[in-house]
Every structure is written in C-alpha cells, then in structure tokens.
Amino acid sequence: MQASVQRLRMKRSPKARWQIGADSFQALKNWMKELRQHGPPNIVVAIAGNKCDLSDAREVLEKDAMDYADSIHTIFVETSAKNTINIHEVFIEISQQITVIYTGGGAAGKGFKLHR
Numbered sequence: 001m002q003a004s005v006q007r008l009r010m011k012r013s014p015k016a017r018w019q020i021g022a023d024s025f026q027a028l029k030n031w032m033k034e035l036r037q038h039g040p041p042n043i044v045v046a047i048a049g050n051k052c053d054l055s056d057a058r059e060v061l062e063k064d065a066m067d068y069a070d071s072i073h074t075i076f077v078e079t080s081a082k083n084t085i086n087i088h089e090v091f092i093e094i095s096q097q098i099t100v101i102y103t104g105g106g107a108a109g110k111g112f113k114l115h116r
C-alpha cells in the first residue's frame with residue numbers, strides 16, 4: 001500500500017519525486033516495529049538503500065540509515081539496481097547471516113536446511 005501511495009504522489013507532482021526517500025525511511029521504521037512485534041524471532045532483515053546512484057536526490061543520510069540499521073541489528077547496504085551496485089553483496093550478507101543464525105556460526109561447510 002505504501003508503494004501505491006508513493007506512486008500516486010509521484011503522478012500528482014514532479015516535485016514529490018524527491019519526497020520518496022524520507023517517506024520510505026519512515027515507512028520502513030513502521031514496518032520494522034510490526035515485524036518485531038508479530039514476526040518470527042530469528043528473522044534476517046536486510047535494508048537496501050536503493051538508488052544510491054541518484055546522489056543529488058538523497059534525502060536520507062547514509063549515516064542515519066546505518067545508525068538505524070545498527071540500532072535494530074539489521075544488515076544495511078546502499079544499492080543501485082540501475083547500476084548494479086552492491087546487489088550481489090546484499091544477498092551474500094543475507095546468506096551469511098542465515099548461516100550464522102541456523103548453525104551458530106560454527107558449522108562452516110557442514111550445510112544447513114532452509115525451512116519454508
């Protein structure tokens with residue numbers, strides 16, 4: 001729903017395009033509260049700060065996003081889907097954390113099962 005609200009705002013005004021970063025950051029914080037309250041305890045969360053190629057349009061400082069991610073113990077990576085920046089890395093980070101959670105970090109090479 002948040003995404004469709006953002007799209008509507010984009011259609012209404014070209015200026016609204018620059019509001020999306022801050023809106024998304026606030027929406028993320030709300031989703032995280034819900035996820036922590038209602039989601040499973042051992043969930044791996046990664047925040048991708050996408051469109052990092054659009055540096056002129058930045059609304060959320062990398063430090064602010066990183067501090068927030070640290071405070072809630074999640075992965076944070078700035079990405080650009082357009083320029084293929086850190087896309088591979090974010091999936092590597094996620095798979096490494098899954099390994100740590102499901103093996104206690106001490107079973108490298110032994111494998112583990114992913115549950116649906």
Ligand SMILES: Nc1nc2c(ncn2[C@@H]2O[C@H](COP(=O)(O)OP(=O)(O)OP(=O)(O)O)[C@@H](O)[C@H]2O)c(=O)[nH]1
Nearest residue numbers: 003006007020050051052053054079080081082083
């Ligand atoms: N410059 C740039 N544009 C991107 C990037 N990722 C997606 N886009 C563009 O952003 C627009 C929206 O992309 P969607 O795939 O709908 O993504 P979304 O999550 O709905 O994105 P927003 O609503 O813009 O937050 C499209 O025009 C994409 O081509 C990126 O990393 N850099």
